[in-house]
Amino acid sequence: MLKKAYFASPLFSEMEVMYNKYVVSEIKKTFSDLELYVPQDQEEINDKNAYADSIMIAKLDTDQLLSCDFMIAVLDGAAIDVGVATEIGVAYQAGIPIIGLYTDSRQQGATNQKKLDALQEIAESQFSYINLYTVGIVKTNGTIVNTIDELIKAITPYC
Template identity: 35%
Template sequence: MEKYTIYQAGPLFTEAEQAWHKALSARLRDAGHEVIWPGDLLTDEQIQNAGANASALIFDTCRLGIERSTCVVALLDGTQVDDGTAWEIGYAYAKGLPIYGIRTDFRHAGETRHSTVNSMIEGCLSRLVRDCETLVALLEKGLEYNKK
């Protein structure tokens, strides 16, 4: 199985979100992949010390993480995709990276009854899965690239 450098996108503002991301990161690392997760890239102290430059620090650090990656895994739960996650997906798509969306949320969030998430997000995805097991299995088969 090929090993990838995975940028793990998704909201990280609550303890529940952070715990979910940490568990997924551990699972992907156990499968032999390198994981770049924004929650691991900067400490609270680094962000506080950046003062007025904190936004630029976060932006540049995450952007460079995407640029180092071979694919993106994005958590798409919620009534609407997190705005930072949406940007990360769009940037990765523009770079031609495969993007795997994971949505464990059973609620409908797209514009049509056939949509799972916003059409602009769904259109960027190489695949959309509903659980971590399927995601890991897909990565074992090899990356699926976006069709541009």
């Protein structure tokens, strides 16, 4: 049976668009039969030279999300993208499993004593911060991985 996934990720800078294309291509290498809805590819609502109002955007993406078997959500950035966080909430409420991809390199060094000691000084955390409410929603309905290889492994049970 053909499976369908929703790929939620920031999509407004050239860097984000290129990264999304890379991640999607890596997914498709392994899961060529997976139907993958990628919002940035929807010219109807994401051609920034054209016009799509908020209701058009919300309706198209939400309808697509609700038709999916699972969701892949890129959690990277200074903060989780607001649109991605909203899509995570929709998926959670609908009972759609979520795989979060969080690749921030500042997660490394969790056993480095100097980095741990720095936590005692104001504004000296060497680690990244990610919104724990959104993390909890993802983990309640799925998992979070920190590499594309781990993402591929996490997708396997759904395909």
